[in-house]
Amino acid sequence: MERIEEKLKILADAAKYDVSCSSSGSKRKNTGGIGDASASGICHTYTEDGRCVSLLKILLTNHCIYDCAFCVSRKSNDVKRAAFTVEEVVELTMNFYRRNYIEGLFLSSGIFKNADFTMERLMRIVKKLRLEEKYNGYIHLKTIPGACEELIKEAGLYVDRMSINLEMPTEAGLKMVAPEKDHESVKKPLAFVQNQIQEYKAESKLIKHTPQFVPAGQSTQMVIGATPETDLEIMNVAKTFYNDYKLKRVYYSGYIPINTENSLLPQVGSRPPLVRENRLYQTDWLLRFYDFNLDEILNPKHQQLDLDIDPKLSWALRNPHYFPVDINTADYKQIIRIPGMGRQSAMKIIQSRKFGRLCEYQVKKMGIAFNRARHFMRCADTPIILGSPSMEYVKQTILQRNSNKYLKETSSAQLTLF
Template identity: 50%
Template sequence: MSKISVREKLAILSDAAKYDASCASSGSSKRDSRKGGIGSTEGMGICHAYAPDGRCISLLKILLTNFCIYDCSYCINRSSSNTKRARFTIEEVVDLTLEFYKRNYIEGLFLSSGVIRSPDDTMGEMVEIARRLRIDHCFKGYIHLKSIPECDPALLEQAGLYADRLSINVELPTDSGVERLAPEKKPQTIRRAMGTVRGAIENRSEPTMRTKRKPRFAPAGQSTQMIVGADPTSDAIILKSSARLYSSYHLRRVYYSAFSPIPDSSAALPLMKPPLMREHRLYQADWLMRFYGFANEEILDGSPDGMLDLAIDPKLAWALRNRHVFPVDVNRADREMLLRIPGLGTKAVAKILQVRRYRTLRLEDVGAIVQSIQKIRPFITAAGWSPGGLTETENLRARLTPQPQQLSLF
């Protein structure tokens, strides 16, 4: 292969990294608040993620290489793919990260890679990049490493010493899907690697006797990503798989990436991309499981095909299927029940619980707390307010269904 410039490599390997959705930096705090805000740019390789406090975090998102020894059917970088290849050296990634950071273009690095030579060789180079940044250059920015599950567990433990977050892709929602579309990868190997990371995080979760401080190891935890729509797996099975991953490995996030058709793809893959709204609904359902107390089974309980409703969000869909539990008295219901009311988020519920300690809430009081009262009115009672026949109106679903261009979060 003819020698190409670092800029050309950046163009190729940042474009190849765009299929990786799990680059959010949620869960990590700023390392040095004295440095203030960091600028942003739309340059090659820069993606934007959001921390829990709402900060926009710019990351250099690249692959170490898009060469790969594996031939996964759904991957644009598979060994049989006719795509332009490139490979960064360790020094080039370190230099790019430092230069982008010094210019205030980024606040951190998201590094993934195809597998070259062997999983150990590739993961070893990624760990060395993180080590040089942290140790040799005292880099205080965010680092997310997309780990290679087939590598030596010792490399995963080293990676956690330098990275804020580690992620290991489960690839597809089911073992049968992985075995069919990525036969060189083994689901049990992926789970074993995730277990290694979980164990290392837990082992370092307690302060040491000598320093009274927690040893630093992947403080933003671990995450994973699965492809949606590459096989006929239903949303019910996807959410069941996610619930199991959260429970078994204490993940911070499961990311859902809608399958995107690729050139020269296998006949086993669909010709069309699934609706992007499906991906959005899965994220909303995932949010219900993590923050709203919903079990994965009840989100789709009563759905004949095990698929999320694309027209309305999953909380509203659940409420319409369970009209017998509504309306809910906002002055007496507990937090768990308030969280199930369509249109009420966690912050609004906290405010309701706080205010009702001092006075009885009326409908207008609730309206002052939420962004829109229209979605909530049919599902609550308050002082001087009862929805009456409103809850029995046949066109309730139609009236509460947002316009197609809207992507509201509950």
């Protein structure tokens, strides 16, 4: 028992660097077994509809045949090594679930011996959980690059989501820090799984009891800040992978300095680019849900995202001719381009104006960031001012208000300590 606890500590800690563990998209129901991926949870990660669910997030092993400079599990790194058996992972998962600690499993692994050897053990774990333990909870499995298609296909019948890490955004960046790897070994299994998803969906229209194959789709992850790609290059790669492989998510993981020996990598003492990571997620959201084109946000003349303001505000400041938007006459796609305006608030405006023209006091109650949005929209009672303020003035006004708000919240928090 003590040995299992030690393994769990080592392999759960090693898994924390992988951020692509969202459980969104699963609809697997309980059909008389144990667990239900569709039920609500309590912690750790969030589904697409905002529910919070808990996952047991571990590696099968942190032994690895590769020496990727950015990875804590690289073979040259002096860390404690451990490996679970197939039975240990199954037992841990079921015990954690029965105690209501988790609702699902996120399982990844270092590569030991070879890709097929590792993938075969991962497949056996998910198969044993589904068939022998009758476990119906959520399972997210990492595909091993280079594993044979037969193993990937069989594993896909038992999991909800599969993912495979692209690692670095570009091939050139990957070769700098992981010369043994290439992007082709990632693209090939992504394409294979996507083709299988489409084939099983088509078959299900003809045959009622066709088994599910990776029903929650695929995702990938890129490490940001370890190599010198621009934000434009990163988002171009993400856009391509969304289009070519119909991914559910692309995750952007800010590189945490863990390698003091490689001069090509940011060193300990440098801050992880957490703000940049956040800006990339915001850009990703604008492209997928706000009808923006990539060249509107990033282009050869503007290759890096602004770190001090969000990408929608940055776009608005660079396109003053688009504003102000009259919320009483504009369509939905125009309204959601207003900085500080979300999709739900935009729909509330569209619905509410059926009953009359909207004034500022009404819009304030709809959940928008009004102090930001007011510079870019016109309500029924907005005064007409001759000579619009410059976009630089608007930017500084917003930044100053945000700074004052932060200082006020910090002061209040400090007062509650005494």
